Amino acid sequence: GGSADDGTATAPGPSTAELGGTLTVFAAASLTDVFTDLGERFEADHPGLDVQFNFAGSSALAAQLTQGAPADVFASANEAQMTVVTDAGMADEPQVFAANVLQIAVPAGNPAGVTGLADLAREDLTIAVCAPQVPCGAAAEDVLTAAGVTAAPDTLEEDVRAALTKVELGEVDAALVYTTDVTAAGDAVEGVDVPEAERAVNDYPIAVLADAPNPGAADAFVELVRSGEGRQALADAGFRTP
Amino acid sequence: MGTVRRRGREPGVPVPLLVPAVLAVAFLVLPLAGLVIRAPWGELGPQLTSPAVGQALRLSLVSATAATGLSLVLGVPLAWVLARSRARGRSVLRALVTVPLVLPPVVGGVALFLVLGRQGIVGRWLDQALDVTVPFTTTAVVIAETFVAMPFLVISVEGALRAADARFEDAAATLGADRWTTFRRVTLPLVAPGIAAGAVLCWARALGEFGATITFAGNFPGTTQTMPLAVYLALQQDPDAAIVLSLVLLVVSVATLLLLRDRWLTRAVR
Amino acid sequence: MGTVRRRGREPGVPVPLLVPAVLAVAFLVLPLAGLVIRAPWGELGPQLTSPAVGQALRLSLVSATAATGLSLVLGVPLAWVLARSRARGRSVLRALVTVPLVLPPVVGGVALFLVLGRQGIVGRWLDQALDVTVPFTTTAVVIAETFVAMPFLVISVEGALRAADARFEDAAATLGADRWTTFRRVTLPLVAPGIAAGAVLCWARALGEFGATITFAGNFPGTTQTMPLAVYLALQQDPDAAIVLSLVLLVVSVATLLLLRDRWLTRAVR
Amino acid sequence: MSLAADVRVDRGPLTVELDLEVADGEVLAVLGPNGAGKSTLLRVLAGLLPPDDGRVAVGRDTWDDVPAGVHVPAHERRLGMVFQDHLLFPHLSVTDNVAFGLRTRGVRRPAARAAAAEWLARVGIAELGDRRPGRLSGGQAQRAALARALVGEPALLLLDEPLSALDARTRLTVRAELRRHLADFPGSTVLVTHDPVDAMALADRVVVVEEGHVVQAGTPADVSRHPRTDYVARLVGLALLPGTGEGTTVRLDGGGRVAVAEETAGPVFVAVRPESVALWTTRPEGSPRNVWPARLVSATPHGSTVRCELDGEVALVADVTATAFAELGLAPGAPVWASVKASDVAVYAR
Amino acid sequence: MSLAADVRVDRGPLTVELDLEVADGEVLAVLGPNGAGKSTLLRVLAGLLPPDDGRVAVGRDTWDDVPAGVHVPAHERRLGMVFQDHLLFPHLSVTDNVAFGLRTRGVRRPAARAAAAEWLARVGIAELGDRRPGRLSGGQAQRAALARALVGEPALLLLDEPLSALDARTRLTVRAELRRHLADFPGSTVLVTHDPVDAMALADRVVVVEEGHVVQAGTPADVSRHPRTDYVARLVGLALLPGTGEGTTVRLDGGGRVAVAEETAGPVFVAVRPESVALWTTRPEGSPRNVWPARLVSATPHGSTVRCELDGEVALVADVTATAFAELGLAPGAPVWASVKASDVAVYAR
Numbered sequence A: 001g002g003s004a005d006d007g008t009a010t011a012p013g014p015s016t017a018e019l020g021g022t023l024t025v026f027a028a029a030s031l032t033d034v035f036t037d038l039g040e041r042f043e044a045d046h047p048g049l050d051v052q053f054n055f056a057g058s059s060a061l062a063a064q065l066t067q068g069a070p071a072d073v074f075a076s077a078n079e080a081q082m083t084v085v086t087d088a089g090m091a092d093e094p095q096v097f098a099a100n101v102l103q104i105a106v107p108a109g110n111p112a113g114v115t116g117l118a119d120l121a122r123e124d125l126t127i128a129v130c131a132p133q134v135p136c137g138a139a140a141e142d143v144l145t146a147a148g149v150t151a152a153p154d155t156l157e158e159d160v161r162a163a164l165t166k167v168e169l170g171e172v173d174a175a176l177v178y179t180t181d182v183t184a185a186g187d188a189v190e191g192v193d194v195p196e197a198e199r200a201v202n203d204y205p206i207a208v209l210a211d212a213p214n215p216g217a218a219d220a221f222v223e224l225v226r227s228g229e230g231r232q233a234l235a236d237a238g239f240r241t242p
Numbered sequence B, C: 001m002g003t004v005r006r007r008g009r010e011p012g013v014p015v016p017l018l019v020p021a022v023l024a025v026a027f028l029v030l031p032l033a034g035l036v037i038r039a040p041w042g043e044l045g046p047q048l049t050s051p052a053v054g055q056a057l058r059l060s061l062v063s064a065t066a067a068t069g070l071s072l073v074l075g076v077p078l079a080w081v082l083a084r085s086r087a088r089g090r091s092v093l094r095a096l097v098t099v100p101l102v103l104p105p106v107v108g109g110v111a112l113f114l115v116l117g118r119q120g121i122v123g124r125w126l127d128q129a130l131d132v133t134v135p136f137t138t139t140a141v142v143i144a145e146t147f148v149a150m151p152f153l154v155i156s157v158e159g160a161l162r163a164a165d166a167r168f169e170d171a172a173a174t175l176g177a178d179r180w181t182t183f184r185r186v187t188l189p190l191v192a193p194g195i196a197a198g199a200v201l202c203w204a205r206a207l208g209e210f211g212a213t214i215t216f217a218g219n220f221p222g223t224t225q226t227m228p229l230a231v232y233l234a235l236q237q238d239p240d241a242a243i244v245l246s247l248v249l250l251v252v253s254v255a256t257l258l259l260l261r262d263r264w265l266t267r268a269v270r
Numbered sequence D, E: 001m002s003l004a005a006d007v008r009v010d011r012g013p014l015t016v017e018l019d020l021e022v023a024d025g026e027v028l029a030v031l032g033p034n035g036a037g038k039s040t041l042l043r044v045l046a047g048l049l050p051p052d053d054g055r056v057a058v059g060r061d062t063w064d065d066v067p068a069g070v071h072v073p074a075h076e077r078r079l080g081m082v083f084q085d086h087l088l089f090p091h092l093s094v095t096d097n098v099a100f101g102l103r104t105r106g107v108r109r110p111a112a113r114a115a116a117a118e119w120l121a122r123v124g125i126a127e128l129g130d131r132r133p134g135r136l137s138g139g140q141a142q143r144a145a146l147a148r149a150l151v152g153e154p155a156l157l158l159l160d161e162p163l164s165a166l167d168a169r170t171r172l173t174v175r176a177e178l179r180r181h182l183a184d185f186p187g188s189t190v191l192v193t194h195d196p197v198d199a200m201a202l203a204d205r206v207v208v209v210e211e212g213h214v215v216q217a218g219t220p221a222d223v224s225r226h227p228r229t230d231y232v233a234r235l236v237g238l239a240l241l242p243g244t245g246e247g248t249t250v251r252l253d254g255g256g257r258v259a260v261a262e263e264t265a266g267p268v269f270v271a272v273r274p275e276s277v278a279l280w281t282t283r284p285e286g287s288p289r290n291v292w293p294a295r296l297v298s299a300t301p302h303g304s305t306v307r308c309e310l311d312g313e314v315a316l317v318a319d320v321t322a323t324a325f326a327e328l329g330l331a332p333g334a335p336v337w338a339s340v341k342a343s344d345v346a347v348y349a350r
């Protein structure tokens, strides 16, 4: 169970052999595959330890944490939601463990012949861009401003997956999304690199929560994520790693 | 026997009904009260006067009403067929109709793309032959909301039709009314309370629709950004603003319902 | 007059009803067909045998059923009070009950936190006095689903009660049945079709619930991860898998409804 | 138990204002034209319609007392009631309908069903116990409703036209059964009916209600011999003529004069039995002192006689034998002469 | 238009199998005990219940022909129908209920409402046109239902106990109105009733249905004079005794013998009019050749006579004057002697 009184054995320190109990990780939905994979490895390394994930949108996770959700680790898809948690005094010293940059996603075969950011201004194309309220939208705005392009989007997506879905279905000709999403989407989607994307790199911070029921395991898990092994897994999924 | 009671036209609600009813109200109303208490009312002014909010609110009301209208036009006949016709395969049909109820709305949006999208079964033809594109338009919002909300109407109207006394339809037939006239002039008024209930459910569901809309219609202020989308986006940055927006949506919809229902009910009363 | 017709117990559906009914079916079923065609059926095997899917499916069915049960217990009495009692403030009450229908579910989840969260009005007391924490448990899933789905039951049962002939309740009273006995033994069976319809709506809505659940109960496999949450996660990584998962949910729920409805309907028939 | 009711209810334009007493074991028949307020009265007595004013008491219990604010709800009144439109529960079998009242009063299911079955047998539909009411004929439904009202041990029986849908034969048996039951029944009974035979056969006393008010009360024989309103006169098959007594003649309010045997003065009623009216095609000369020209409105064969409705100076009804009628060769609309012996005319004060 | 129907319907354990013809302008009364299948017949004729076999034709139109697969739906049959339980539309005013049929047949609203108002006046509820049916009394509702059925110009009128809820006075007027209407009505009418007076007054021909089959048919006078079943005999107030003729005596099937005036042989019916039965407290000696001991079952005053039901070797009904009854001093259950003159006994072949 994910209830607060679940932390049966609290390990005193990061010494790997003594880890046990339950480790609860709140992680952004875009980390689902990577973290599930890392969690399994972590459990294998520490028999007796049970890793519980709660994947959802970063803002939902932040809201849950400020409402007193019992968690050990929070991995956010952006700095803003991590700030919500640190401002509430529930975590400190978040560390960036991955980063993501924008790419133009086009349907397989690139039917509209999109080659760069300038094409996003074409009125005849159906374009999806993230809404400015969400991280990828903020990033997109920065990138477009930097490139001096006034995009003509048909929809301001509320999350990057929604944009990608439309590309996969061939319903939009191009969408500004993250590289990781293009990677995850497989053959249905092709990525067009955007040089200006470097202007808006999106960092993924991770932190151990202040009143984590299982701080020992939490520290160990963050270590694993930031280790070479973790970095490799993240890179396989298309993330940049520090 | 012989108990002397205080007089009154209202004999009171029996305790085994009163207790759960009060609990139900508490259950439904307390969270709302929480929201109202917690809401940063200072934000109300700026939010209400923001043109974006007005736009989203208007679009929400218009599209939910259009979706309800469409659902009434299509769904009431379907409910009738399910309740009255003896055609075989009716139970399969009924089960199929309930499908959009359980389909996660985002998947519903994907499904709509598969039919009405540029590459969709019907949409491809619309696109090429008529140069009509449905996705990312206000029409798409209405369609997405109808798809998600119509089953609510169909199921509750069917329940009402089933409970209605079909002998009045016999009487109408002996007076020369064919099934269509009977439907219009006898059946419909008889089940008016059920239809009103179904329409309220349908309208409310359409008004709150989020997943299918954002998927199939996208999110563009003024064209496809309804209140739930605005609320969701606000949640990403400023949860308090989102709560205020939700409350605005609530107040408007409750006010609308209050007005409408009282009109309907007084007309539908026996 | 004098028209010679083919004989049959089924006098046929009038065209003005048939055309919209067929359109309605097409509208609801075509997208589904699109999904079925498009679904990568190769993935079905692994998905079905995956223990996570089984877990999510089981949790979905259990919690939706529990939420429906809770809604019936609390909601039917509330519907009765709304339909039959003459108490003042009834229309305000009815409007308040419709509120969770329009509240964006995510905001609904936040509202539930405000009441039942560890810092919530009631939750604080539960936490300190009884050491009970509601959020992030299966109970929270049931509560979130009930909050969102119960209004559907209440509104449609109220519509059915309104349409029912109240004179049978008079007859029961003359036979010595107090209002509670009358409710149980006369009113309930009379509006059984309406209650069945309401329960179906409620169950389906609970089964498809996403926003309030993920907010208030979190997304823990085995405890709070229902099928819609699993579909959401699958959408993040592998949309095709999400479609397959949705279809699994559909098939299971449609099968359940088919079984249940036929049982109910044969019992509720006049 | 004895019933005492003095109530007022407003029903749209009609105000129903009735004052009744029914003793223990007594059967009161309420007669009256359609819309007079009979069913309204029963609804008030049953507690389904709170009166706007007045009191209802049964035995020593007060059931309604508007000035004192007392209103006992229907389900606490220990009633048996037959509704004019039966109102059998559509979702219960006939047996369960009849057993319903016993079950709510705590009788166990087998006992209740047995009692129900017994009553179904008494009203002659023993074999229909398992049916749903929707599959009964009109008369069968009425019998089931009667059984449902009688099966308990009510303090007050309220019967609204309980025999109206029964066929002639069943009516005899059910009426006899009802009569037998009512004879043993210790409580009060109020019976609404349109059939004077039912009233005569079953009631100890009759009240006639018109437009919400009692216009006549008395024993069945009394009421049928001395009707005080046209409605009652028609009901019992008399022609009623109000007029003013002037010695051995009565000047009728509607015009014309009637010779009578007794001397009278002031406002009186004149009642003429149809059997005592003779018809002639030409003006008869002879001993009968009352001879009027008239027009035949309608002729209805009834057993071996034909009932002829007459119109003219004096509105009368004549019963003549079928043979005599055939010999007269009359068609509706034909002019006739009607004669009545003065000694055959009843006259009594208004 | 003339109606010819020869249909079979299965109703659970009962099979209704009837063969009827009703000529243009003719009124056929269908009499029969509860559950005999009368309403079922009307539902079949109306097209609401497809027959399991047989044909229904009106004029030259075939409405039902099961072997040929023809079934004209109800709404194309140009009917007027009164249902046993009225079935007025609860959501429409009384006027709109009555105007409904005209409106569906394309009459404009003002004209339809005017025609409806006219018919409401004819059945005596002109002032109730604006009410909802839920606020009518039982009799008022029945009158509205009658008006609704009559207002159109149907080819076939189907009336299911159209006068049963009417009070005695209204019944006379409405019956007269109905009679007038039926006299002018060019189509066929099928009238279900339990009231022999209605049948006599309104019908040209009577069929008696029992357990789904016609057991007797003929003119009203014929049927009432020569009943062939106990039901009919009761209906018209005769005692019917089946037996076997043996010269001037009839050996009754139920036991006992009856002396008759004519010689007969083989199976016969013996019918005894209640007026011809005399009652005695001691065994009478004299000319009447039929004297039986009996027991008084019930005594019902009816106008100036008292109807006595007798039980014993021979079940009889006796009508005696109220004075005579009082002199006899009889109570139910008392033993009496009944006598009938042989010349007063009707006898006819079975």
Ligand SMILES: Nc1ncnc2c1ncn2[C@@H]1O[C@H](COP(=O)(O)OP(=O)(O)OP(=O)(O)O)[C@@H](O)[C@H]1O
Pocket: D011, D012, D014, D032, D033, D034, D035, D036, D037, D038, D039, D040, D041, D084, E134, E135, E136, E137, E138, E139, E140, E165, E167
């Ligand atoms: N629910 C109601 N609301 C208002 N008025 C009503 C209602 N029901 C009946 N009435 C009116 O009240 C009057 C009395 O009705 P009631 O049913 O008591 O008559 P009744 O004597 O039983 O007549 P019937 O012999 O036709 O059954 C009638 O004029 C009727 O139209």
Ligand SMILES: Nc1ncnc2c1ncn2[C@@H]1O[C@H](COP(=O)(O)OP(=O)(O)OP(=O)(O)O)[C@@H](O)[C@H]1O
Pocket: D134, D135, D136, D137, D138, D139, D140, D165, D167, E011, E012, E014, E032, E033, E034, E035, E036, E037, E038, E039, E040, E041, E084
């Ligand atoms: N819907 C039904 N389904 C099956 N059987 C029915 C149905 N309605 C009536 N019956 C049965 O069919 C038989 C004939 O019923 P019907 O209503 O025709 O009788 P009826 O002659 O009109 O009697 P009544 O004089 O009581 O109205 C009865 O035994 C009745 O119980």
Ligand SMILES: [Mg+2]
Pocket: D038, D039, D040, D084, D160, E137, E138, E139
């Ligand atoms: Mg009445």
Ligand SMILES: [Mg+2]
Pocket: D137, D138, D139, E038, E039, E040, E084, E160
């Ligand atoms: Mg009948």
